[in-house]
Amino acid sequence: MQGNIVLVIVIGTAIAFDFTNGFHDTANVVATVISTRAVPPRVAIAFAALLNFVGAFISLKVATTVGQGFVASTQVSMTIVFAGLIGAIAWNLATWYLGLPSSSSHALIGGLVGAMIAAHGVSAINGDGLLGKLIIPAVIAPVLAFVTAAGAITIIYRIVGRLRPGAVNRYFRLGELVSGGLLALSHGTNDAQKTMGIMTLALIAHHNLPSTGFHVPVWVVVSAGSAIALGTFSGGWRIIRTMGTRIIKMDTAQGFAAQSAGAAVILAASGAGYPLSTTHVISGGVMGAGAAKRLSAVRWGVAGNIVFAWMLTLPAAALIGALTYGLARAFGAGALGPLVISASLLILLGAVFIRGLRKRPRAGQDPLVAGAPQ
């Protein structure tokens, strides 16, 4: 009975994490479209939410990597998964509040690794998997997006540079709808799968699924896709402002190049099973599209803050995950610890959601100007 209660709490927490992931990462998907005025903010977010949902059904390779690649799945307990999720949610909310586009993926894996170390020590961690499938791709991905976006915008300017800007902007706004759609689809594919992997781990720990093989049930795919889509629909205006205007001032062609580069990198990595940070990739794409035009166009101070948040994410989420595990165990091995912690989190999340709904932009209001919603 206690095990069932913990399982329900863990699945609920995983869905809550997925919601915060969508909420936090909305900026990645829609910032360029909104900042270049390609579509109204509400339409962009609804469109992104729908494609996030569809994207969740495309592939399961990343879910398998998250479930099997970093920790010994046979040693995972539901309290460990729960503590890892809390670590990720807490870090997501903190960086959202500060307006920093940090990585939800790295927060999730950091939280899980921290809780695992607190429970079983360092030996339960697959160091090779962590380095080869997470840390090295995390370093390569933003650089790759930077170079791809820089190459793309250089070629675009060569082809259309001498044409009338009015017509070119009009066509690239249309192009941004397609590249933004592709980006939303790739975001749903890569990010929703991380939660699917975590939920499947919890089901294995509860013996609902065999530990051999890694089968993700359909209801897990549907619930993860729905949660990330709902989170995306709720929006996170603080980060949209950072991504959309504070790194560079973009024209429509730059927005198109950044989105196309981001979608290409995320889709290619998803196909290879790498759980990339979509945040890292889009930030790299935005910087590349800006730097190729003029190095000084990029506000390197803001970019530096983002890089600092990236570097902090894994250790900070791991620390919160480990502390949460210790706190949950302080209430005993049963359901009381997760119950108390998740009730506190639910209250916090409810407050955040209501605040987000109240402060969403009204029709015609510009979310990118000072005093706009958070």
Next chain:
Amino acid sequence: MSATVLDLGKIAGVVVVSLGAGISVSALFAMAVWGATRAGEQGRGERSRLLAYAGLALAGIAGSLGAALYGVILLAQK
């Protein structure tokens, strides 16, 4: 660094596909924009030029959309 830590072939594949797809789709769409803009600038007596530019625009759109769709289908089949 051991081979089990880093699958160089897989990472090289991601790099090549990302660069190839990201840059070629952008180039194809830019070609479409160029064709469409130039087509819009043609006068009444320049029907053949107009058709050529419009054809280029359509080819660019078809190429960029087709490449994007192909990428998603490939991913779904993996």
